[in-house]
Amino acid sequence: MSALPFPASVYAARLARAGELASAAGLDAVIVGPGPDLRYLLGVEGDTIERLTALVLVPGADAVIVVPRMELAKVRDIAAGELGVRIADWVDGEDPYALVLQALPSAATRVAVSDALPALHVIPIGERTGVRLELATPVLREARMVKDTAEATELARAGAAIDAVHRRVPEWLRAGRTEREVAADIAAAIVEEGHETVEFVIVGSGPNGADPHHEVSDRVIQDGDVVVVDIGGAVPSGYNSDSTRTYAVGSPTDEQAERIAVLVRAQQAAVDAVRPGVTASEVDAAARTVLSDAGLGDAFLHRTGHGIGVSVHEEPYIAPGNDLPLHEGMAFSIEPGIYFPGEWGARIEDIVVVTADGCRRLNVAPHELRSVG
Known part of the structure; x- marks a missing residue:
């Protein structure tokens, strides 16, 4: 065989x-x-x-x-x-x-x-x-850059597997546990839910969530923390998942809830902008405009997305200045974020595949801020 x-x-x-x-x-x-x-x-x-x-x-x-x-x-x-x-x-x-x-x-x-x-x-x-x-x-x-049907199927398999992990995050994310302890449970679940390898686990609680590339630490999660959970792995074919959700331990403040609601709208605006012929920079601008109009433009520190396949990060990059036209079959993340140094951060991320008239979202776990713990 x-x-x-x-x-x-x-x-x-x-x-x-x-x-x-x-x-x-x-x-x-x-x-x-x-x-x-x-x-x-x-x-x-x-x-x-x-x-x-x-x-x-x-x-x-x-x-x-x-x-x-x-x-x-x-x-x-x-x-x-x-x-x-x-x-x-x-x-x-x-x-x-x-x-x-x-x-x-x-x-x-x-x-x-x-x-x-x-x-x-x-x-x-x-x-x-x-x-x-x-x-x-x-x-x-x-x-x-352009995925065939078999590749898109494997990316969808990976997306469903990581969605299953996000649905289980409330089992482990609560006040009194460290980021590292929560991350260990998540890593085990990534394999349990169908991945062959764990590529990364980010658990950014409270002020650590304001660092987009924070991984884990021994910080004890506290009641009232906003927590960024960004996770991914490779299924046996070698194709990767990558999805981020933001959680609140206990009840968020009104300001946090309002700002994260804007972030969810910005992410959806970028997803809605995806279709063949649109440029990568135009998709980025769709998310950036929503955040800027709400006074949160300066809190968005990075590009809107990156391609994914046998690598977690590959082309196309959904970023300002990238005038590459999108083509049917391209697969990439849509992941705007907002970050407030010393306080908290939030990010929402899905993988999408460009279709003939729009895109297919491969991650469907709830996008709205979810209270846990």
């Missing part, structure tokens, strides 16, 4: 598409190191270590993967058996960069590397090829 999350034909099509995009960009080759790009193209992550693993894509030619023989078992059946990717394996004491050069066209002048390939390998490859390497990000981004 195949170890691939999707049928081999899906990965064959992805490899072909990446080759077409590389050719259209005028590239002679693309070198992909371990990480999300390799997982997208081959269904395996690979290991970023001192030993070189690299997939070499040359438009119009068979792909080659250079891999240490000690790592060969991870890719042999998938690459050679199902996708027809040629394997060039090596052992310690041999020169893996010579294998990369052998896979490149002899007259190559434009070679791009994935952004996850370590400098430890990028510099020797550049020195040996004699060409100025460039980033393959534009090519690989174009391939990954």
Whole structure:
């Protein structure tokens, strides 16, 4: 039975598409190191270590993967058996960069590397090829941004699983417990509800909620705290969830309730703005305008969203100045937030997938401020 999350034909099509995009960009080759790009193209992550693993894509030619023989078992059946990717394996004491050069066209002048390939390998490859390497990000981004039906299905699976966790948060979130204790319960539930890995757990209570990237601490949650809970993980196929809800331990103040109600409206305005042809910056502006009109514009410290797939954060980025038009199949978060340093913060986040005439929201757990404890 195949170890691939999707049928081999899906990965064959992805490899072909990446080759077409590389050719259209005028590239002679693309070198992909371990990480999300390799997982997208081959269904395996690979290991970023001192030993070189690299997939070499040359438009119009068979792909080659250079891999240490000690790592060969991870890719042999998938690459050679199902996708027809040629394997060039090596052992310690041999020169893996010579294998990369052998896979490149002899007259190559434009070679791009994935952004996850370590400098430890990028510099020797550049020195040996004699060409100025460039980033393959534009090519690989174009391939990954638009999700196919199978990818959208996996993102929906991940979204439903993280919604199930949010519905259970009131079991653990109460005064007298630390953020770390609550986070441990949430992490266990992320796996229980169908994820293979826990990618992150943020429990930001009271003033810690005013830090958008706070994770957890030993702060004891108090009655009256507003608490940001931002959580996500990867389901077995490698596709990720990411959803944020804001809770009140006990009763919020009238000001807190009013401001969070505005935030919920801002998030909905951005969701309503999503459709093919609209730019990423226009979606961002939809949320930002609602907050600004309510006098909360300065409290919104970050972009409205980010793409999601085999990475938690990938393109497209829903941010000011990004004039990228949206296309059917793009998947990204909508997550405006408001932050009041030293006091409290709030954020509401869903993943959406662009449809022919709007978008499909993958997270449906209640958005309104929920009192717990």
